[in-house]
Amino acid sequence: MYTIGQVSELFGLPISTLRYYDKEGLFPTIQRDSGIRKFGEKELEALRVIECLKKSGLEIKDIKQFMEWCVQGSETYPQRRKLFLHQKAAVEAEIERMNRVLDMLRFKCWYYEQAIRDGNEDRLSHLQPEKMPEDIRRAYEHAHSMDA
Amino acid sequence: MYTIGQVSELFGLPISTLRYYDKEGLFPTIQRDSGIRKFGEKELEALRVIECLKKSGLEIKDIKQFMEWCVQGSETYPQRRKLFLHQKAAVEAEIERMNRVLDMLRFKCWYYEQAIRDGNEDRLSHLQPEKMPEDIRRAYEHAHSMDA
DNA sequence: GCTTGACCTAAAGTCAGGTTTAGGTACTAT
DNA sequence: ATAGTACCTAAACCTGACTTTAGGTCAAGC
DSSP states (O other): OBOHHHHHHHHTOOHHHHHHHHHTTSSTTOEEETTEEEBOHHHHHHHHHHHHHHHTTOOHHHHHHHHHHHHHOGGGHHHHHHHHHHHHHHHHHHHHHHHHHHHHHHHHHHHHHHHHHHSSSHHHHTOOGGGSOHHHHHHHHHHHOOOO | OBOHHHHHHHHTOOHHHHHHHHHTTSSTTOEEETTEEEBOHHHHHHHHHHHHHHHTTOOHHHHHHHHHHHHHOGGGHHHHHHHHHHHHHHHHHHHHHHHHHHHHHHHHHHHHHHHHHHSSSHHHHTOOGGGSOHHHHHHHHHHHOOOO
């Protein structure tokens, strides 16, 4: 069992955030010892799931919903599975978008390297994709394709 | 040249957002025709960069800084390059974190599939990683490794 | 000539996700 | 016994990124 301060250290989260999560109902079955929260393995796993679901784009109130399903037992397995499937698809899509962003950034890094060498953007501003280096051209085209 | 309404359509952004961006200084050299904004190729590229930098985690005020560098000319190429290098590293790190999140979600999807089959979590709660399917075990271990 | 539609501004409002403040309890070391 | 430290609550506050509101200009079509 851990105190809130220990969990704060373990996860690198401010104590105020942990209390906020508790207030929002994210640890529905947390125990207390004369008022003081006792974080067990259940709450640590909850925190791992919270960080995961948060990064997958879920809001606190929806994470709360999930935690309530966990309390309700085996009848909510299908909902919980559906939620994870849904968030998995969302993260896969997000990673695709991030890769496109990455390609734009790669292109811009190359662009300014060239601009620094040239001292101006004259050559670059007329540059056709065909004349770019292979990898840069692919990054450029991926970043500028508007098909998603 | 495009009106604000046309750009809104093109980029799928609310008109209010475009006006907000302008107010925040994200189109420092936009032209106007008796008060009405005229978006040119420069502003469209600015918008692409805005979306890119926003997703890379930059705040509006830092994007404004970048746009100001663009107005200042060739002397700011090094700053601009440095910014893109920095954001590239940030996005690479973010994608790594997202892949870890994805592995957690993969594991949870598998977990609830099993729980639905079993009707309870008894077997799962004692399951050692060694006894999981290869791919799930790898996802589980990647997701639970606390080394970043 | 008057309504409709697309544009404009300044200022106030909204929302999520925390953080800070103010005030209190309880154990421990000096 | 008193100072320090770790915990507690309720409620106010904060931030970024928009969005909404209220009121106005201007050209086109009926």
